[in-house]
Amino acid sequence: MTASVHPHAPAPVHVHYTTTGLDNRKVAIWAFIGSECMLFASLISTYLIYKGRSRVGPFPHDPWTNPLTGQANQGILDIPVTSASTFVLLMSSLAMVLALAAVQNKHLPKRTQGERILGSSQLWLFMTALLGTTFLGFQAYEFTAFVNEGLTIKTNLFGSTFFTLTGFHGAHVTAGVLWLLTLLAIDRRRSLGPADALNVDICALYWHFVDVVWIAIFTLVYLIK
Amino acid sequence: MAHEHVPANPAPVAHGAHTAHGAHEHEHPTAWTYIKVGIILTLITVVEVWAYYIRSFVESRAFVPSLLIMSIAKFIIVVAFYMHLKYDHKLFRWLFTGPLAIAVVTIIALLILFGQIGSNLAAS
Amino acid sequence: MATATAPIHATAHYYHEEPTGVMSWLTTVDHKRIGVLYLYTSLFFFLVGGLEALIIREQLNGPNGTLVSAETYNQLFTMHGTTMIFLGIMPLSAAFFNFLIPLQIGARDVAFPRLNAFSYWVFLLGGIFMNVSWLFAAAPDAGWFGYAPLTTRTYSPGLNIDFWAIGLQILGISSLAAAFNFLTTIINMRAPGMNLMRMPMFTWMSFVVQFLLVLAFPVITIALVFLQFDRLFGTNFYSMAAGADPLLWQHLFWVFGHPEVYILILPAFGLVSEILPTFSRKPLFGYPVMVYSGIVIGFLGFAVWAHHMFAVGMGPIPDTVFALTTMLIAIPTGVKIFNWIATMHGGAVRFTTAMLFGIGLVGLFTIGGISGIMHSSPPADLQQTDTYFIVAHFHYVLFGGSMMGIFGGIYFYFPKMFGRMMNETLGKVHFWLMFIGMNLTFFPMHFAGMYGMPRRIYRYDAGQGFEVFNMMSTWGSRMLAVGMLVFIYNFFRSKMAGPVAGNDPWGAPTLEWSIPSPPPDYNFAQLPTVTSRYPLWDLKAPQLTREVPHTREGDKTTHVEFAGADAGDAKLSSTDRTRQPVAASTGTSARTAARQDWEENRLPSAKALGIPMPLSTIKPLIVAIGIIIMFTGMLLRSHEIAQIQAAGGEGSTMPSVIVILIGAFTLVGSLYWWLLTPLEEHH
Amino acid sequence: MLRPRRLAMAALTAMLALTLAACSQDQPNTTFDPHSDFGGAIDSLWDKLLFWGTLVFVLVEAALIFVVVRYRHREGRPEPKHVHGNTTLEILWTVLPAVILVLIAVPTVKTIFRFQAAAPANALQVNVTGHQWWWEFEYPQYGFRTANELYLPVGRTVNFHLRTQDVLHSFWIPQLGGKRDLITNRTNYLWFTPDSTLGSDVWNGFCAEYCGASHANMKFRAFTIPAAEFERWAAHQKSPAVFGATVPAAGAPGAAPATTPAAGTRTAATPPGAPATATPAAGTAQTPAPATAPTPGAIAALPVSTGQTDASLGFTIPRADYADPKTPIPEGLTFQSGLTGDPERGRQLYFGAGTCVVCHAIAGTQAASPIGPNLTHVGSRTTIAAGLYPNDFEHLARWIKNAPAMKPGIIMPVFGKGLRDPKTNAPGRLDDAQIADIVAYLLALK
Ligand code: HEA
Numbered sequence A: 001m002t003a004s005v006h007p008h009a010p011a012p013v014h015v016h017y018t019t020t021g022l023d024n025r026k027v028a029i030w031a032f033i034g035s036e037c038m039l040f041a042s043l044i045s046t047y048l049i050y051k052g053r054s055r056v057g058p059f060p061h062d063p064w065t066n067p068l069t070g071q072a073n074q075g076i077l078d079i080p081v082t083s084a085s086t087f088v089l090l091m092s093s094l095a096m097v098l099a100l101a102a103v104q105n106k107h108l109p110k111r112t113q114g115e116r117i118l119g120s121s122q123l124w125l126f127m128t129a130l131l132g133t134t135f136l137g138f139q140a141y142e143f144t145a146f147v148n149e150g151l152t153i154k155t156n157l158f159g160s161t162f163f164t165l166t167g168f169h170g171a172h173v174t175a176g177v178l179w180l181l182t183l184l185a186i187d188r189r190r191s192l193g194p195a196d197a198l199n200v201d202i203c204a205l206y207w208h209f210v211d212v213v214w215i216a217i218f219t220l221v222y223l224i225k
Numbered sequence B: 001m002a003h004e005h006v007p008a009n010p011a012p013v014a015h016g017a018h019t020a021h022g023a024h025e026h027e028h029p030t031a032w033t034y035i036k037v038g039i040i041l042t043l044i045t046v047v048e049v050w051a052y053y054i055r056s057f058v059e060s061r062a063f064v065p066s067l068l069i070m071s072i073a074k075f076i077i078v079v080a081f082y083m084h085l086k087y088d089h090k091l092f093r094w095l096f097t098g099p100l101a102i103a104v105v106t107i108i109a110l111l112i113l114f115g116q117i118g119s120n121l122a123a124s
Numbered sequence C: 001m002a003t004a005t006a007p008i009h010a011t012a013h014y015y016h017e018e019p020t021g022v023m024s025w026l027t028t029v030d031h032k033r034i035g036v037l038y039l040y041t042s043l044f045f046f047l048v049g050g051l052e053a054l055i056i057r058e059q060l061n062g063p064n065g066t067l068v069s070a071e072t073y074n075q076l077f078t079m080h081g082t083t084m085i086f087l088g089i090m091p092l093s094a095a096f097f098n099f100l101i102p103l104q105i106g107a108r109d110v111a112f113p114r115l116n117a118f119s120y121w122v123f124l125l126g127g128i129f130m131n132v133s134w135l136f137a138a139a140p141d142a143g144w145f146g147y148a149p150l151t152t153r154t155y156s157p158g159l160n161i162d163f164w165a166i167g168l169q170i171l172g173i174s175s176l177a178a179a180f181n182f183l184t185t186i187i188n189m190r191a192p193g194m195n196l197m198r199m200p201m202f203t204w205m206s207f208v209v210q211f212l213l214v215l216a217f218p219v220i221t222i223a224l225v226f227l228q229f230d231r232l233f234g235t236n237f238y239s240m241a242a243g244a245d246p247l248l249w250q251h252l253f254w255v256f257g258h259p260e261v262y263i264l265i266l267p268a269f270g271l272v273s274e275i276l277p278t279f280s281r282k283p284l285f286g287y288p289v290m291v292y293s294g295i296v297i298g299f300l301g302f303a304v305w306a307h308h309m310f311a312v313g314m315g316p317i318p319d320t321v322f323a324l325t326t327m328l329i330a331i332p333t334g335v336k337i338f339n340w341i342a343t344m345h346g347g348a349v350r351f352t353t354a355m356l357f358g359i360g361l362v363g364l365f366t367i368g369g370i371s372g373i374m375h376s377s378p379p380a381d382l383q384q385t386d387t388y389f390i391v392a393h394f395h396y397v398l399f400g401g402s403m404m405g406i407f408g409g410i411y412f413y414f415p416k417m418f419g420r421m422m423n424e425t426l427g428k429v430h431f432w433l434m435f436i437g438m439n440l441t442f443f444p445m446h447f448a449g450m451y452g453m454p455r456r457i458y459r460y461d462a463g464q465g466f467e468v469f470n471m472m473s474t475w476g477s478r479m480l481a482v483g484m485l486v487f488i489y490n491f492f493r494s495k496m497a498g499p500v501a502g503n504d505p506w507g508a509p510t511l512e513w514s515i516p517s518p519p520p521d522y523n524f525a526q527l528p529t530v531t532s533r534y535p536l537w538d539l540k541a542p543q544l545t546r547e548v549p550h551t552r553e554g555d556k557t558t559h560v561e562f563a564g565a566d567a568g569d570a571k572l573s574s575t576d577r578t579r580q581p582v583a584a585s586t587g588t589s590a591r592t593a594a595r596q597d598w599e600e601n602r603l604p605s606a607k608a609l610g611i612p613m614p615l616s617t618i619k620p621l622i623v624a625i626g627i628i629i630m631f632t633g634m635l636l637r638s639h640e641i642a643q644i645q646a647a648g649g650e651g652s653t654m655p656s657v658i659v660i661l662i663g664a665f666t667l668v669g670s671l672y673w674w675l676l677t678p679l680e681e682h683h
Numbered sequence D: 001m002l003r004p005r006r007l008a009m010a011a012l013t014a015m016l017a018l019t020l021a022a023c024s025q026d027q028p029n030t031t032f033d034p035h036s037d038f039g040g041a042i043d044s045l046w047d048k049l050l051f052w053g054t055l056v057f058v059l060v061e062a063a064l065i066f067v068v069v070r071y072r073h074r075e076g077r078p079e080p081k082h083v084h085g086n087t088t089l090e091i092l093w094t095v096l097p098a099v100i101l102v103l104i105a106v107p108t109v110k111t112i113f114r115f116q117a118a119a120p121a122n123a124l125q126v127n128v129t130g131h132q133w134w135w136e137f138e139y140p141q142y143g144f145r146t147a148n149e150l151y152l153p154v155g156r157t158v159n160f161h162l163r164t165q166d167v168l169h170s171f172w173i174p175q176l177g178g179k180r181d182l183i184t185n186r187t188n189y190l191w192f193t194p195d196s197t198l199g200s201d202v203w204n205g206f207c208a209e210y211c212g213a214s215h216a217n218m219k220f221r222a223f224t225i226p227a228a229e230f231e232r233w234a235a236h237q238k239s240p241a242v243f244g245a246t247v248p249a250a251g252a253p254g255a256a257p258a259t260t261p262a263a264g265t266r267t268a269a270t271p272p273g274a275p276a277t278a279t280p281a282a283g284t285a286q287t288p289a290p291a292t293a294p295t296p297g298a299i300a301a302l303p304v305s306t307g308q309t310d311a312s313l314g315f316t317i318p319r320a321d322y323a324d325p326k327t328p329i330p331e332g333l334t335f336q337s338g339l340t341g342d343p344e345r346g347r348q349l350y351f352g353a354g355t356c357v358v359c360h361a362i363a364g365t366q367a368a369s370p371i372g373p374n375l376t377h378v379g380s381r382t383t384i385a386a387g388l389y390p391n392d393f394e395h396l397a398r399w400i401k402n403a404p405a406m407k408p409g410i411i412m413p414v415f416g417k418g419l420r421d422p423k424t425n426a427p428g429r430l431d432d433a434q435i436a437d438i439v440a441y442l443l444a445l446k
C-alpha cells in the first residue's frame, strides 16, 4: 500500500491480535469472577445481617423448641455432613487442576502407569464432575433434612437467607457440572490437547471460584456461631 | 502467536506479556504440587472442624479470628495455586483483587451499619 | 483514501456494501450498527420518559391539579425515573460505547461481537417488557428506588412491582453482558501503540464505567432477587411480620444506586472531554489528571451510598463518615471542571452546536454538583431530603450533565455515524431552547423544595407558596418539549439530506476521524499503529505539535502511521471547515453530492482486503427471546398467586411453570447452538 | 459571536426575576425561618453551605463565561499553542476545594452530634405512629391519643418516638426542623424545642417519604401554644369527651402529668397568650380564656372560629389561612342541603348500623378500635383526613358518604346509599339524613 507499509502489517488473518497477548475469553472470565465477588458479597452480608434476628426457630446454632410438637431441638446445622461435603468440593478442585494439567501436557510422552493416570484428562474431568455432583447430593440431603425438621425458605429470616445463599451457590455448582460434562463430551469426541487448554482453563477458573466461595460460606455460615 | 507480530508495545498492561505468558508454560507447577496443596487444604479444613468441637476454644475470643484466618488461608491458597494467579499475568491479579477488596469492605461496612459487628458504632 | 490503493476489481463483492433489509438488522453483529440500534431505541425511550415528565408537569402546573389520578401519577413518576435512567441515559451511553470504543482504540470490532448483539436485544425486549405494563394499567408505582416494604405483596398486590423488578432484572443482564464485553475490548483490543495513557478520554471514562457496572449491578440483582422471592415464594427478606429490616433494601439499593449515578455521568464527561479540545483546537488540559480523577470518582462512588439515607437515623458516626466521603468527591470532580475550563483557556473556541452543549454541561453540572454538596451535610439534608430541592439537584446533574453531554456527543458524532452533517442552525435553536428551558424547569425547584414542597406528591394545596415555582417549571418543560421536537426534526432531516461529511469534518485529533464516515464494517483497512494521544493532529498540523509532542515522556516520536495516512486530506486542517460544513445543503444537491462521494470513494469489502469479519447471526436474538419468555413466566406466576390468594387458596401455578420451562429450554438450547458455532468462517 | 451572551443575559434576568418572586411572597412552609433550636441550627448550617456554594458557583461560571468569550475563535487569530497541563494549577485547584470542604465539614459534624445526642430529661414525649395515610399522636406522659393534630407547648423540648404501622413515612414540620423517617420494625427519635418566644401558632406538617397512593394527602397540623394552655388542652384531651358528658376543669387532679415540665418555667418569658410573633396568625393574640369548666354537654354546630378562644374548651386553637385546607371536593360528590342532624341518633348509628365503631375509638365508650384515627375529640379538630379537608359539616358529611372518593386508596369504606365501595364493591347503607346525624354527633365530640 502506497500510504505506509510499515513493519507492523496486520497479523495473519486467522490469528487474533490482542493488546496484552492474553486471550479475550480469559480476561472476560476474570472480570466475571470479580463481578461474582459482589454478587456473593451481597448474599453473604444479607445472611449475616439477619443472623440472630429470626423471630421463630429453627435456628442455625442455638437450640429451639418446635411450637407444634413442643419438643426441644438443637441448632439445625449438621456440621459433620457439611464438613464432608466441603471436603468433597475441595477434592473436586484438585481433580480440576489435574484435568487442566493433563490437557496441557497431552503431547508429553507417558511412561509410567502413574503418568498415564495423571495424564488422563477424561478421568479427571469426570472426577471433577462426579465430585461436584456428590456435593450437590449432600446439599439435596441437607435441604430435605431441614425441611423435615421444619425449616423451609418461608419459615423465618434464617430459612430465607440460608436457602437463598446456599441455593445460589448450588446453582453455580450445577452450571459448573454441566460445563464440565460438555468438556468431557468434547474430550471424548476429539481428545482435548494443549490447543484447547484455554477452554479448560476458563472452566477451571470458574470451578475454583465456586469452591473458594464455599470456603467462605463454610466458615461464615456453618462454623462461626 | 499473534502478538509476536507486533513490537513489544508500551502499554503498561502489556509489560511482560510475553514473559508472563511464557512463564505460564514453564514455571507451571507439577501435578505433585497440586496434590501437596490439596493435602494442605484438607489439613486446614480438619483443624477448622476440630476447633469447632472444642467448647473451651469456641467460648474463647480467639475462636472467630482463628477460624477467619484459616479460611482466608485456604482462600488464598486456592486462588494462588489452583487458579494459578501466582503464576499468571498480573492484570488478572488486579481484575480479581480489586473487586474482591471492594466486596470485602462493603460486607464489613454493612455489618457495622446493622450493628452486627462493632455495634457500639452504629445505632441500630 | 487508503482504500484507493486497494486492489480494484470490477466485481461488486469486492466493494463494501451496506447490508440492508430487516434481517440484516436482526442478525447484525457489527458494533457500529448495534450502536445505531442502541441510539434509536434509547432516544425513543427518552422521548417516552419525557412525555411522562410532561404529563407530570401539566398535573403540577397549578394547585390541586386533576389531570391524572393519584395512582396514575405515582406510576408516571416511577416510570419516568426508571425509564430515563435505565432506558434513556444508560443505553444512550451504550450507543456511544458500541460505536466509538472500537474506533477510538483502533479495533475492528468489540471483543465479543455476538455477546454485543445479545446485550442489545435483551435491552430492547426488557424495555418493551417494562412499558407493556401501561397496557395492563399496572405500571410500576413504588418510585424508582422502590423502598420495601411498600413493594411487598402486602402493600402492592398488583403486578406493578413485578413488572418493575423483573424488568430491571432483565436490563441488568444486558448491562452486565455489555460491561464484560467492553471491559475486555478496552483491555485487549487496543491497536499497537495505543497504550493506556494515549487512550481518548471517552474510552477512558467508559473504561471506568464498565468497572462500576460490573461491581454495582450484582448488588441490585441480589436485592431484586430477594424481592422476587418474597413475592413469588413467600420468603421473608422484606417481610415485616417476620422481623425483616426495611433498611436492608435501602442499603443494597444504594450500594448499587450511587455508583449508578456515576455510571450515568462519566460517559458524558468523556464525550465533553473529546468535544472541548476539538473545538478549542487545543489538547485536553491535564490529561493524566483527568484520567486519575475519573478513576478516583469511580472508587469513591462505592463509599458514599448512605448519603441517600441521612433521614433514616443511622446514628452520628455513620452519618459523619458518609458525609465526609461524599464531600471528598467534590475534589476530583472539581478538578475535571477546572481542567475543562483550562482547556478552552487560550484556545480558539468555535461555537458549534456540539461545543455549546459541551460548555452547557460544564456550567450546569457545576450547579447540580454544588447542590449535591449541600445534601452531603446530614443535618442540612434533613430539610432537603425528599423535597423538590433534591429533584432540582439530580435534574441538574442528570439533564444538565448527562443529557447535555450526550446531546453534544450526538451532534459531534452524527457525521461519523451517518456520513452527514446535522443542521447547525436548527442545532443552535435546539441548544438554546434546552438551555433556557432546562433552567426554567429545574431552577425554581430549588425554591419549591426549600420552601417546603415534598417530592412525589400528585397535588399540592393552594396557598402553600408553591404555585409560582411549579408554574415556571411547567412552562420550562413545555419549552424543553419544543426543543426536543426541533431536535427530532433536525435529526431525521439531516440523516436524509444533510451535507455530506468527510472523514473528519471537525478537525478532530483521534483515530475514529481517520476513517471514512460512516466507516466500513472492518473500520480500519490496516490496524493503525499509534504513537501519540492526538495522531491526527500530529499528522495534519505538525507545525503545532512540534515543540510539544502529544505524548508522555519516554515516547520518542510523535510520528504516526495509520491506515490511509492521507485520509481526509486538506479538508481536515482547514479551520473554517467546522463553521460551515461542506456544500450548501439543500436536500437534492446534498443527495447528488452523496452519490458522487459514494462513486468516488467506494471502499473495498473486507473480503477484498482479506479481513475476517464475524458472521451475522440470529442466535443472540433467540437467546434473548428465551430469557424474556422465562421472565414472562415469572410475571405470570405472580399473577396466579394473586388469583389464588383472592380465591382463598384455589387455583394452580402450572401454566407459569410451563412457560418458564419453555423459556429455559429455548435459552439453554440456543445458547449451546450459539457457543458451538464459530464466530467466523474458517479460511 | 454575540448570540450566547445575549441569551445568557436573558436567562440570567429570568433567574433574577425568579429569585425576586421567590423572596417577595411569604412562605408558610419555608425552612429559612425556623422556630426551634433544631431548625435554627440547620438554618445556620445552610447559610454556610449557601455562602460557599454561591462563591464556587460565581467563580466557576465567571471563569467559564470569560474563557468562552475571550478565547472565541476569530478570523486571523493564530492557531492556539498546544499546552498539556500545569502541575501548580492542578495542585491549586485540588487544594482550594479541599479547604472549602473542611470549612463545611466542621460545623456539619458538630451539628450532627449535637442533635443526635439523647434528648434532655423532662422532655415532653410524643409517640408518633404513621399509618397509610394518617398520623396517630400519643402523649404517654398524659395517657391519651389523638390524630393528625399535634399540640406542642412552646419553650419545652419535645421528644418524638417515631414508629410506623405499615410502610415507611417521614415526619416533617418544615418550620420547626428537619425530617426523620418512620421505619417499620424500628423506632426513630427526633427532638427539638419550639422557641419560647412563640405565641399560639399553627404549622403545616407533611409526610415526606413516599408511602403509596395518598402520600400527597398525608399531612398534619402542629399547634404551638403556651405551656399553661397546653396543660389545659392536655387535660381536655384526657377527659372523655363523650357526647353529653362534662369536660373537667383543666388542672383538675390527675389531669396534669406527674412530671410537671421544669421547662415550663422558661415559658415565664412569655405568659400564656402573649402576642404571637412573626406569623400570619395574628388573630391569635388575645388574653387566654379562664380555665372554667365548659357548660355540660355543650354542642357547638361548628368548631372554633379562627383564632378565637373557645370557652367550652379553655384553650386557644390557633388558625391561619395557610393552615385551612382548600382541597376541592371531588365533583359529583353531592350532599342533600338543609340537613342539620341529631347527635343522639348519630351516636346510635355510630355504634350500630354505621359500623364506625369497627375502626374508630372514642375514649369513654366501648369504641376502642385502633384501625382508624381516634375520634374522641374530633369535634375540636380543625381538619379531617390528615389535614386534607376542613373539619365542618359539609366536608364531614361527604367524607362519611364517600371517603375513598375524597382520599384515594384509603380503607375507610363508602357509606352513602346507592354508592359502591371501590375496593370491596360493597354497597353503602346510609342515606344523607343518617349521615347528617352522625356528623352532628362527631361535631359534638369536642
Ligand atoms: C448524574 C448523576 C449524579 C451525579 C453526578 C451526582 C453527584 C453528586 N450527588 Fe447526587 N444524586 C443523583 C444523581 C447524581 N448525583 C440522584 C439521581 C439523586 C436522587 C436519588 C433519588 O432520591 O431519587 C441524588 C441524590 C443525592 C443525595 C441524596 C439526597 C437526599 O435524597 O437526601 C446526595 C447527598 O449527599 C447527593 C450528593 C451528591 C454529590 C456530593 C455529588 C458530587 O459528585 C458532585 C460533585 C461536583 C461538584 C461539587 C461540582 C464541581 C466541583 C467544583 C467546582 C469544585 C469546588 C466545589 C466545592 C468545594 C463544593 N446526591
Ligand code: HEA
Pocket (backbone or CB within 6 Å): C046, C047, C048, C049, C050, C051, C053, C054, C056, C057, C077, C078, C080, C081, C082, C084, C085, C088, C089, C143, C144, C145, C391, C395, C398, C399, C402, C403, C441, C455, C456, C457, C458, C473, C477, C480, C481, C482, C484, C485
Ligand atoms: C436521566 C434522567 C432524567 C431526565 C432526563 C429527566 C427529565 C425531566 N424530568 Fe425527571 N426525574 C428523574 C430523572 C430524569 N428526569 C428521576 C430519576 C426522577 C425521580 C423519580 C422518582 O421520584 O422515583 C425524576 C422525577 C421528576 C420529577 C418529580 C416527580 C415527583 O417527585 O413527583 C419531575 C417533576 O417535575 C420531573 C420532571 C422532569 C422534566 C420536566 C424533564 C424534562 O427534562 C424532560 C425533557 C424531555 C422531553 C420534554 C421529551 C419531549 C417529548 C416529546 C416531544 C414527545 C415525543 C413523543 C413520543 C414519540 C413519545 N422529573
Ligand code: CUA
Pocket (backbone or CB within 6 Å): D130, D133, D168, D169, D170, D207, D208, D209, D210, D211, D212, D214, D215, D216, D218
Ligand atoms: Cu406517609 Cu408519605
Ligand SMILES: [Cu+2]
Pocket (backbone or CB within 6 Å): C257, C258, C261, C304, C305, C307, C308
Ligand atoms: Cu448518591
